[in-house]
Amino acid sequence: MRRVEVNLPEKPTRTVELVAYDPAWPELFRTEQAQLAVALPHALAIEHVGSTSVPGLPAKPTIDVLAVVSDVGDVLKDHAALEQLGYEYRPGSFADDGEHLFFRKVSGGKRTHHLHVLAASSPRPDDYLLFRDYLVASEDAAQRYEQAKQSLAGKYATERGRYVAEKSQIVDQLMSEARAWRAAGSDG
Template sequence: MEDDARVVEVVPYDPAWPELFEAERRLLSKALPGALSVEHIGSTSVAGLAAKPIIDIMAVVPEVDAIVADLRPLEQLEYVYRPWVFPEDRDHLFFPKDTAGKRSHHLHVFGVRSPVPGENRVFRAYLEANPAAARRYEAAKKRAADLHPHSRARYGAAKEETMAQLSAEARRWSESARRQSPEG
């Protein structure tokens, strides 16, 4: 018997998301005392953007191997290590967390050498600065969720083309801003 509960649902922006992140950031800062940063990323970090109601968090650490060597601090916060989610990137660890039986957080831990944190920051800043781009991303997410409400993998694949286009735009936008800045 198949469960009809949606695993992918895109909901209107919730103004509580920044507060939920901040509460989790405080906990993670204690669990990861060597972290260089703990940041809110993903769609829930962009004010006004519809999103899956899952708080995406990015932590940058000096060495990911140190985190894997002692998972207890994250396990105590009910994060579950999923070692094979990003097998192509040894500097990217993934930890989902469920609250009350439902996915509530995704923790992405990156080594300091990884380029991904910078890419995530640029993407977030681009969506914040460009409402039309944010709306395109939101439309792609809603379409993907409607097409694939029972598969996170298919949902991700369905929005991948739009995300790749927006990521390329974000990189060009960031490079242009750097060239125009006085420090350029």
Template sequence: MTDEAPVVVVVPYDPAWPERFTVEQRLLSEALPAALSIEHIGSTSIPGCAAKPIIDIQMAVPDVDAVVADLRPLELLGYVYRPTAFPEDRDHLFFAKDTAGKRTHHLHVFHVTSSVPEANRVFRAYVAANPDAARRYEVAKRRAAERCPDSRAQYGAAKEEAMTQLSAEARRWSEAAGQQSPGD
């Protein structure tokens, strides 16, 4: 990657993203057989949604400390542990994977009791089921990428207001429907 290349780019939906997740899911399940679930989350998991071309994955495990104690299985797959990504949440580990100098995967590992995976499932289901929400999500991501092409952190902050609003809508939608999220 050159210094001039933007770090954050939002691209049209790629129908290859689900298969890229499936390949990675198999590798991760072999690397960490204690994982209780491995799921595709984020924009690339929503059919038709524009996204950064990075596959976001969430994994639930019975013991996050055991994952940190032996990082080798994930390192062998190319994942790099980023301990400062979510320092306020001891039950949330973050790993990034680059392939040929480009970020290709984000892995979020959660303790099985964390409420974050369920919130991610509800968000995914809501945006996938609601074309207006999907449109607003895409607009927020594109604007954030245009404003902050050189920083993932600034990109995230720039779309935070829209994410907070959509997350609140998703919770209300789920509660009103008595919704059980996919994957339950």
């Protein structure tokens, strides 16, 4: 009897996985912030943003960092110090904004850090900070964001791009609320 080997397709790798909030995330950020301050000595600010910056919020275990600089061109010309820290430049990640530099750090096949480098003249740094601050201040907004992310992660566990694209709807809604919250005096 002849033996036939059947190659079944592998189960797709889960690329979107949310984990419970880890109280170590702020310290992981502070450690990275100190290293980035050396690599980007002219940075005007280095901030912890994204879901890992919101206490209690489940997130993909990737520390999102925002670095605000006077001129992104200077970073683009020379990012060797970032490469020495393990960051890989990903041109075109934000195709709608050529002034938004994106770097990622991967360890053991998993993304550990995302670095967003933006010019101080861009409106985006303010958006990142406002979104974070609103989620920290509004438990209701954070819960709605968590529910939407959990639902999308369940639907698009193997489709990172689709997860991000679909998540933009709740992000846009929450940003509108955050702007109104700020206009009302940021007192919730």
